[in-house]
Amino acid sequence: MIKLEEVTKIYKGDVVALRNATIEVNKGEFVFLVGTSGSGKSTLLRLLNKEEQPTKGRIFVAGKDIGELSSWKVPFLRRNIGCVFQDFKLLTNKTVAENVAFALEVIGRPRPVIKAQVPAILDLVGLGTKSENFPHELSGGEQQRVSIARAFVNRPLILLADEPTGNLDPSTSVGIMRLLDRINKTGTTVLMATHDRSIVDTMRRRVIELDHGELIRDQARGVYE
């Protein structure tokens, strides 16, 4: 599903974010990316949906070399990749339902489809009763559920999560992880960057550890350290 071939990313001023990384992730896998801040986790995620271009190396998503993708095709790549962030990135002037509907509306889904899919996905994330609330009326955990609903409503092949529990307390985090696990079980490949030791240790999934842009560990059913 995802393949990196000797990918290097160097930012301005010789800042090496990723060096010679070769990673292969199969369809339906759940992968934790761990490492200290600045180890290159976020860069890796940003390379996958082409927000950044690699300095060297090739990246394949769903069998396609995304380096050869012309810029007008990038949006279509992104429709296959859901993204979840630490700060949720919800639109504060829209309700929960509108936030999720927005993701479908801007990729041109017909209105009946939107009307059917939004309540269904909100039920899935457990927010069926809060669809008319605004983000500021929700708890952090609930806001993250909205953002997961928005990322997943289009049934992407891949879900990228950049520290999705970074702003949440441990018990709320467990709920979010259950949700991501459930999404993973539908066949969606999940890549999650995290600092949360207990989550990684409890879930026992594949762990990829980065240190200053170097891949130093790739372990099936791994732990945080």
Place this chain on the structure above:
Amino acid sequence: MPIKVDYAARETASNLKRNFTITLASILTVFVSLFLVGFSLLFRQGVEKTTERWRGGIEFIVFLSPTANPDQIDAVRTALDSPEIEKVTFVDQNAAYDEFRELFKSQPDLLQSVTPDILPPSFRVVPRDKDARTVEDLSAQFRGKPGVKEVVSATETIKLVQKITNWATWAITGVALVLLGVAVLLILNTIRMAMYARRREIEVMKLVGATNSFIRVPFMLEGLIQGAAGAALAVGGLVVSIPFAERSLPSATEFPLFSGIIPATGDRMVTYVLIVIVGCLVGAAGAGAAVSRFLDV
């Protein structure tokens, strides 16, 4: 992917409302500049029309009597073939009629009463020496010749009008161009502000895979509407002010030079269409610059 019309319309409308004052500033700038452009174009058209026969250095015109016979015409032609004269153009009755029709396009009842055979044919004369006294002496030789009805020389007024018109057209065009440049920058800024206000939405749109065109269309429309609205105001302003101008002009009998200065309806329409096109271009240029500079994938 088809762009959803209702989405684009809604977004454009809310952008325009959100930045109402600066939107108004752009529209008014486009309006003032295009009004000036339109005004100077119409004014120039009018003056060119009324001084048509005096262009190209023509200093005096020998009007022949409509009943002059070919021998008389030939005699005048031979007399004009002198080293003191640089160029002579003969305008026969049909050509004179065409000219007349052009000049009085806006007065159809006058046109009805005139036929080519009552109009005088004429020689348009370009002398080598343009000095007023020489021209006067030269033209006097033809007064009273058989078949000559009258000799008219370019008056100082006509020369002055031509000079002032040229000067004024350039000045107004210059000011209008600067204003149009200001309008492009204002529109660019308005749209940049609209994009800044919506930066979070734009970020989400990019993340979920909205196409570039989908993200850009509302902003492009916003610029286009500002340009077109300014142009519409300018056309409206000209349409309203022409009757006033017409009324305040000296009547044709008092001052015949101004009789044809208001351009005919057809010429005016061409000018209006031109103004609307320029307005849309200005809007599109401002929006296009903003979108391509501040909206990368």
